[in-house]
Amino acid sequence: MGRKQAFTKSELLDKTKQLLLKHGYEGFQLKLLSGNLVGARSTIYQYYANKDEIVAACMKRVMENVLRKASAIDQTDCMIALQNLLTVYLEEADFHQLLGDAHKINTANSVAAANDLEFIEQAHITLKNQLELLFVRAQEEGNLNTSIPLPVIIGVYFNLIDTPNMMNLPTPEWSKLLYQMWLGGAGRD
Amino acid sequence: MGRKQAFTKSELLDKTKQLLLKHGYEGFQLKLLSGNLVGARSTIYQYYANKDEIVAACMKRVMENVLRKASAIDQTDCMIALQNLLTVYLEEADFHQLLGDAHKINTANSVAAANDLEFIEQAHITLKNQLELLFVRAQEEGNLNTSIPLPVIIGVYFNLIDTPNMMNLPTPEWSKLLYQMWLGGAGRD
Amino acid sequence: MGRKQAFTKSELLDKTKQLLLKHGYEGFQLKLLSGNLVGARSTIYQYYANKDEIVAACMKRVMENVLRKASAIDQTDCMIALQNLLTVYLEEADFHQLLGDAHKINTANSVAAANDLEFIEQAHITLKNQLELLFVRAQEEGNLNTSIPLPVIIGVYFNLIDTPNMMNLPTPEWSKLLYQMWLGGAGRD
Amino acid sequence: MGRKQAFTKSELLDKTKQLLLKHGYEGFQLKLLSGNLVGARSTIYQYYANKDEIVAACMKRVMENVLRKASAIDQTDCMIALQNLLTVYLEEADFHQLLGDAHKINTANSVAAANDLEFIEQAHITLKNQLELLFVRAQEEGNLNTSIPLPVIIGVYFNLIDTPNMMNLPTPEWSKLLYQMWLGGAGRD
DNA sequence: TATGAATGAGTTTTCATTCAT
DNA sequence: CATGAATGAAAACTCATTCAT
Structure with missing residues (x-):
């Protein structure tokens, strides 16, 4: 068993939506995202291969x-x-x-x-x-x-x-x- | 005297407005701007000291x-x-x-x-x-x-x-x- | 966890001191600094937010x-x-x-x-x-x-x-x- | 006859010395120099071919x-x-x-x-x-x-x-x- | 799996120097 | 000759993404 789960996909998309609305597509940065979640920035890549995938999934x-x-x-x-x-x-x-x-x-x-x-x-x-x-x-x-x-x-x-x-x-x-x-x-x- | 202007302040602000509308504040990049004008990127700094000054002047x-x-x-x-x-x-x-x-x-x-x-x-x-x-x-x-x-x-x-x-x-x-x-x-x- | 450190904060400050003495404040460049360390230039920003912070910490x-x-x-x-x-x-x-x-x-x-x-x-x-x-x-x-x-x-x-x-x-x-x-x-x- | 002389070689070297002492070799910038003289920055090149010549002449x-x-x-x-x-x-x-x-x-x-x-x-x-x-x-x-x-x-x-x-x-x-x-x-x- | 750390490609900004009037 | 304007090369800094533990 590895470490306990950092954040769920759903939490990730919730924050993504929030930040996307606040900062716009180009102002949406992964550092911001991970900063608003509980885990590390690199953990995001366990769920999505890149930034655009996150945005697309969110939308x-x-x-x-x-x-x-x-x-x-x-x-x-x-x-x-x-x-x-x-x-x-x-x-x-x-x-x-x-x-x-x-x-x-x-x-x-x-x-x-x-x-x-x-x-x-x-x-x-x-x-x-x-x-x-x-x-x-x-x-x-x-x-x-x-x-x-x-x-x-x-x-x-x-x-x-x-x-x-x-x-x-x-x-x-x-x-x-x-x-x-x-x-x-x-x-x- | 001196070389003749590459672009006027007004042209610069016109393009800025256009790009700002298209890409938003965070997506507005000086590379884009100079790419849409006739001169070099560094020439922009003859008119405005930094990006935020350009955006502010445009608005x-x-x-x-x-x-x-x-x-x-x-x-x-x-x-x-x-x-x-x-x-x-x-x-x-x-x-x-x-x-x-x-x-x-x-x-x-x-x-x-x-x-x-x-x-x-x-x-x-x-x-x-x-x-x-x-x-x-x-x-x-x-x-x-x-x-x-x-x-x-x-x-x-x-x-x-x-x-x-x-x-x-x-x-x-x-x-x-x-x-x-x-x-x-x-x-x- | 994570990759192992390229250089320690202490090594960074040691080199900084050396370069600062040799080139002076205005001649102290991050390219020089990273060139004298093992890692990439951008890695420096993991330790200090900007050049002045490095110089201040060194002093x-x-x-x-x-x-x-x-x-x-x-x-x-x-x-x-x-x-x-x-x-x-x-x-x-x-x-x-x-x-x-x-x-x-x-x-x-x-x-x-x-x-x-x-x-x-x-x-x-x-x-x-x-x-x-x-x-x-x-x-x-x-x-x-x-x-x-x-x-x-x-x-x-x-x-x-x-x-x-x-x-x-x-x-x-x-x-x-x-x-x-x-x-x-x-x-x- | 051209325009009246902007500044003499001697004035140029005087300011150079002063600025060199204050900012050091690497901090000595031609914009600073011309800013402390009466003429344009490019006029400096009527006297000296480049920055290092100025510094050398001054010394x-x-x-x-x-x-x-x-x-x-x-x-x-x-x-x-x-x-x-x-x-x-x-x-x-x-x-x-x-x-x-x-x-x-x-x-x-x-x-x-x-x-x-x-x-x-x-x-x-x-x-x-x-x-x-x-x-x-x-x-x-x-x-x-x-x-x-x-x-x-x-x-x-x-x-x-x-x-x-x-x-x-x-x-x-x-x-x-x-x-x-x-x-x-x-x-x- | 989760992550801390590393990093290269890209962006902003600076500056010596050149150009054309 | 004097100069205002232009500019490329280089510096500081950012950020998505990768790596190794």
């Missing part, structure tokens, strides 16, 4: 979460579904910012990273399809303002995710407020 | 632009002012993303960088004040939905800047569309 | 040696003490030259260097006090020429350290000779 | 001064001559410290520097011979303590030059005091 895991939650949503009523989907996205708000750096991952040195990236791209498409389907239904059901092109409506909806929650409202409440604003607008009611 | 210049445009707006009618202000912000859309890294600038080695950063912070406050004043007026004039807290309305408004313009509409048109969505909502009119 | 260690030896001297008879103190100083003759560059150390980037420098300055004061006390006693006991100001006597005494030992006499003998010359003069006996 | 000039003064001394009475020679050396006290770095001059790139260095070495020998001759005469005339080897007496004499003049006495007075101490010693008269 994949985040994406899996979003995918799972998003696909669990009941899509019977498309407007309710959109409200719930927004909540999901807000719960995993980081994923938007995080995945923005996905293209920086260097897949040249690692098949694993390449595979993870492939998964992420597929998932992206899946999510986008889900979203577009719901929006088309919403439009067909006459729930959307016809004078605004659908892509713009979708873009604004999706961009809501990054609105800073300055009042620190709990996510469900925050989600409702944003959805209300998106649907009804900021103007006089 | 300051961007901020000056925004400040100038924003303060030129006619504030007689606050709703029109808000529409025009949004256009300004969209024209300078990068500034939001760019200045997000301002806090990473290391001012320990450079008074110039520290001064620039100070300017940026002051400008931030100025812009915020302008925005809040307009919103308070808009609210007092009964133009805003009273069931949504003002900070949320402001937050969503400001966050519109980062909405990706997927249809590549010209900025004035794009601005009008976003403003319309923000004010009137995506829902049935 | 501190030298000063500690002198301080230890100087404070171990029996001060019952002040003239004998002065003779022995001279021997100590001659044994550590380099320290005079070495510490002459102490003020060049840049402490802005390193707390460790600043602390070491502080230690050195304190030690300087301690040594100076010891010396002055012995000289005052020597004067009071009527052992010194009253027509020469005490500071001059001290200055000449201390400056003896740097007299080049051209005949390569062993230190104790060399010390006795210098002391004799200092006390009795070069003139006809 | 040569200092040496010439010492040589001229030393050879002007009346050597009728050797003890008086030694006293006067000490005064000369004290007047030009820097030369000792300055020339200590002469061996660091890189003569590979410059014949001029090589020639200057050659001159310096010859002058060194000349001065040494003068000194030794005087000392031998002093010994033969029975003016020196026979129990101390001549090289030691000479070494101590010469080393007096570097004694710090803490009381800031005028050089003639300072010289007398040092000579007195050297000849008669610090001990009870």
